[in-house]
Amino acid sequence: xxxIHHVDELRAALADAREAAFVPTxxxxxxxxxxLVDIARRHGGPxxxxxxxxxxxxxxxxxxxxxxxxxxxxxxxxEAAGADIVFAPDVDQMYPEPQTFTVLPPxxxxxxxxxxxxxxxxxxxxxxxxxxxxxxxxxxxxxxxxQQFFLLDGMVRQFxxxxxxxxxxxxxxxxxxxxxxxxxxxxxxxxxxAPRLYRLLRAAAGRLAAGERDFTGIESETAxxxxxxxxxxxxxxxRARATLLAPTGDSRELVVLAAAHLGAxxxxxxxxxxxxxx
Amino acid sequence: xxxIHHVDELRAALADAREAAFVPTxxxxxxxxxxLVDIARRHGGPxxxxxxxxxxxxxxxxxxxxxxxxxxxxxxxxEAAGADIVFAPDVDQMYPEPQTFTVLPPxxxxxxxxxxxxxxxxxxxxxxxxxxxxxxxxxxxxxxxxQQFFLLDGMVRQFxxxxxxxxxxxxxxxxxxxxxxxxxxxxxxxxxxAPRLYRLLRAAAGRLAAGERDFTGIESETAxxxxxxxxxxxxxxxRARATLLAPTGDSRELVVLAAAHLGAxxxxxxxxxxxxxx
Numbered sequence: 001x002x003x004i005h006h007v008d009e010l011r012a013a014l015a016d017a018r019e020a021a022f023v024p025t026x027x028x029x030x031x032x033x034x035x036l037v038d039i040a041r042r043h044g045g046p047x048x049x050x051x052x053x054x055x056x057x058x059x060x061x062x063x064x065x066x067x068x069x070x071x072x073x074x075x076x077x078x079e080a081a082g083a084d085i086v087f088a089p090d091v092d093q094m095y096p097e098p099q100t101f102t103v104l105p106p107x108x109x110x111x112x113x114x115x116x117x118x119x120x121x122x123x124x125x126x127x128x129x130x131x132x133x134x135x136x137x138x139x140x141x142x143x144x145x146x147q148q149f150f151l152l153d154g155m156v157r158q159f160x161x162x163x164x165x166x167x168x169x170x171x172x173x174x175x176x177x178x179x180x181x182x183x184x185x186x187x188x189x190x191x192x193x194a195p196r197l198y199r200l201l202r203a204a205a206g207r208l209a210a211g212e213r214d215f216t217g218i219e220s221e222t223a224x225x226x227x228x229x230x231x232x233x234x235x236x237x238x239r240a241r242a243t244l245l246a247p248t249g250d251s252r253e254l255v256v257l258a259a260a261h262l263g264a265x266x267x268x269x270x271x272x273x274x275x276x277x278x
Numbered sequence: 279x280x281x282i283h284h285v286d287e288l289r290a291a292l293a294d295a296r297e298a299a300f301v302p303t304x305x306x307x308x309x310x311x312x313x314l315v316d317i318a319r320r321h322g323g324p325x326x327x328x329x330x331x332x333x334x335x336x337x338x339x340x341x342x343x344x345x346x347x348x349x350x351x352x353x354x355x356x357e358a359a360g361a362d363i364v365f366a367p368d369v370d371q372m373y374p375e376p377q378t379f380t381v382l383p384p385x386x387x388x389x390x391x392x393x394x395x396x397x398x399x400x401x402x403x404x405x406x407x408x409x410x411x412x413x414x415x416x417x418x419x420x421x422x423x424x425q426q427f428f429l430l431d432g433m434v435r436q437f438x439x440x441x442x443x444x445x446x447x448x449x450x451x452x453x454x455x456x457x458x459x460x461x462x463x464x465x466x467x468x469x470x471x472a473p474r475l476y477r478l479l480r481a482a483a484g485r486l487a488a489g490e491r492d493f494t495g496i497e498s499e500t501a502x503x504x505x506x507x508x509x510x511x512x513x514x515x516x517r518a519r520a521t522l523l524a525p526t527g528d529s530r531e532l533v534v535l536a537a538a539h540l541g542a543x544x545x546x547x548x549x550x551x552x553x554x555x556x
Contacts, residue, residue, distance in 0.1 A: 097436065101382070103379060104380045133438050159410055
């Protein structure tokens with residue numbers, strides 16, 4: 001496995017690669033990321049993993065500074081997982097000049113976008129840059145960041161990038177908590193409380209699967225149950241999977257998404273659910 | 279020479295091309311475009327020319343509908359000029375779904391951007407799409423659309439596209455008028471008046487080359503001279519070539535840009551000028 005820090009060296013290493021499979025990450029890797037690497041290995045090669053904490057997608061007061069940087073441990077895990085290239089640029093490699101060109105995605109004021117202004121613009125921009133450096137045939141992202149996957153999939157399609165997007169299912173701890181680099185921020189009592197998010201999403205999904213269509217009621221009851229346990233809820237939202245907009249009368253393929261803060265830590269989760277025909 | 283209308287066929291034709299040279303156009307080709315094809319041929323191959331009148335870069339009330347479509351004549355010229363592939367997609371090929379992802383360029387409120395809201399966003403977006411379809415090694419644009427070249431060059435750099443941008447000098451009629459597809463809109467008396475734009479820009483550039491630094495004075499006198507002859511001036515502006523912003527005290531490499539309407543036709547021109555050290 002090669003560790004590469006510079007764009008020119010990366011391009012040279014991949015000059016003849018036509019089937020590269022790419023997993024962009026911010027590092028601090030856990031089993032969820034390794035699952036994405038496994039998907040990449042099954043589809044193409046070489047397997048390229050990028051590790052870059054992208055300042056463009058963090059807002060003022062967010063956790064850019066304290067986001068964990070664990071390159072040596074990450075490389076050890078990736079080597080064991082069978083990655084071929086780790087691309088770990090510094091900020092000057094990615095942004096040698098102020099980034100005045102950006103990708104403007106839709107749904108920027110929806111869900112996480114409503115609570116993190118500019119976040120998805122920053123995500124889409126850095127991913128486009130990374131795609132143009134790596135030029136992969138396959139790219140793998142986790143479904144835990146559901147809106148992110150939805151948007152990047154749309155970006156690939158609408159910008160005509162010749163990339164096959166692959167989604168990895170969310171990896172969970174045995175108690176159901178979605179694995180996330182940010183789980184490391186949780187104090188022990190918070191960690192014990194954290195799986196409630198997924199439990200409540202499953203309960204909401206169960207009601208939808210049973211045919212309930214009172215979306216607003218289910219959303220507000222779920223949010224209230226979190227608030228009662230000390231969570232600060234950004235949103236609980238039921239959306240149509242095809243559009244990530246509110247379901248219409250005949251939407252059957254839904255997803256329940258939530259973002260909520262437990263102490264100083266913001267947690268995300270979601271669950272897809274197919275609902276019965278009327 | 280192959281005429282291709284579909285993206286899939288284009289990708290197949292270019293699957294093994296590593297040195298393609300690309301000239302994006304809106305068709306209605308003139309000698310200026312052929313000069314760009316010549317540049318493309320000298321740098322790489324196959325030479326790919328796209329012909330697409332991009333609705334995304336036209337504002338309400340602009341000339342999208344009446345913009346001349348002359349595909350058969352264009353193909354004849356391109357075959358004679360040695361192009362290998364003409365890519366002429368229809369709107370559904372380029373935009374099979376509403377384009378909700380766009381490229382947001384800087385300087386969008388400057389120069390032509392101030393008078394054509396959304397224009398450069400539309401240009402950058404369609405050019406990024408075309409780049410991702412053609413995947414050229416070289417791309418050629420004319421300097422007559424100076425701000426466009428400046429922006430696309432910045433987009434390639436900031437989005438890390440592995441493309442070498444090549445600029446073609448403006449081709450002019452013997453009386454100095456910059457060749458443009460829109461010149462065909464001019465009535466005979468307007469065509470006789472039109473070269474004044476370039477003459478006045480040359481006069482302004484001459485004053486700068488002689489050491490004058492009263493940029494505002496030169497701009498307003500040039501604009502007044504046009505207005506006096508019946509032009510409706512969008513802008514006459516002296517800018518630093520490195521930034522396309524107003525020159526600072528030590529800017530030496532300048533460009534004088536203008537856009538003005540003669541009757542119903544909007545004409546653009548510019549001239550680069552190096553100014554003496556103080």
